[in-house]
Amino acid sequence: MPLSPVVPQGGLQVFDSIGYFLRAFRLSREPGLRRWVFLPLAFNIVLFIGLYWLLGGWLSGWVDSIGSGWQPEGSFAFLGSLVEALRWLLQVLAWLVLLMAMASTFTIAVQLIAAPFMGFLAEQADRRISALPLPQESLVNLTKRTLRRELVKTWDWLWRTLLVALLVLILWLIPVINVLAPLVWFLWSGWLLGLQYLDYGADTRQVSFENMKARARQHRWLVGSFGCLTLTLTMVPMINLLVMPVAVIAGTLIWLERVSESR
Template structure:
């Protein structure tokens, strides 16, 4: 269980790391973009709803104008629910291109040395293997997720299915986030799986910590960058080759 709690601890370290001034911009820039996108969409929705209300009130008799005091709060609540359930998803999509840069900056902060820089020629050569690695990752997930999903309909066994599903998703999150710092060293899937093969509790503890972050209001907004930073710290301190010890 020591590895499990150590893995969970790297998530907390990730939260601390993204507060460092040198790393903060990798969190604030995508978050600011997301706020601008949602603010713009909300402004447009508010404008069109106001126009709709004006037309509606113009067609209703005076004694029904009280409906606007019901419809406006209903619109506000609906908009709030949409933002609550979609903000994190959108934030993750917007932040995704920054994750490799964040992992690189965190590694440089922890070790004093950035990952090796790749030339355009090498990037183009590795494009095919990188896409193939993503396909392998998807197949790895499906070949395990589908049998686990079937457990939910097996009487008796289905009682333990939610716990197994949660553990599996924690494991997959650890592989997903470790992919960012390891890809900076040209180590593609299934290499994260190989590195954690004999330390699965370390990966599960880290992944469950990442999953927990997504469930906590406000913290879920920074769940992805904190997880990327934590995964990079995990890579630097526990999974890098012994020939390259952390500073």
């Protein structure tokens, strides 16, 4: 039975993404969707544990080493507390950048491996949200098309992300302004995640990737805030394991009710 659409109550669209996430969480607990939620969840757990096991110790040591030799001596000894505060700030910024980079890498890895399961989940969610019939497609064709589309998306976003990463690096090297580096990376990563999860719903309706991006630009605040919310939850231990399948459902909701021209 289709759910009634969310009617915007005015104000900024950034708050609407929270409502979609809550609705998606409720939907994810329905019996017909649980098994499709479990499969990406299993991928999340395995990859997250593996990534932390490989990189956790090295990253901790690297961050702790930042500014370890900065100890003013002689007539500059009075600057010790200021230097220590600066060292602490740089370590916090480094952790923020690393957490966002790990969250982005972790998300991309899972999306490439679990892309077909995400597609199945989006399709099942679509059936519960919309009364419109879905395009008929065999399981084999769906899997091939989903994997092909993920590779196209990855390449499209990779070269753009490299340019943004270069900008972030430049900002990081400029005193005072370097505090903007994590913010720029966070906003860019959030926009990409918003597009990614919106695309599952678009792909289910066989809307082209370029067409999806063009429509998403008309809802920048909603898509961007949805992606930033997803990214934030991805960086929270334990919660991040459940975020991805719920975000697929939320993206499908947003696509059908706010972005798609099918309504």
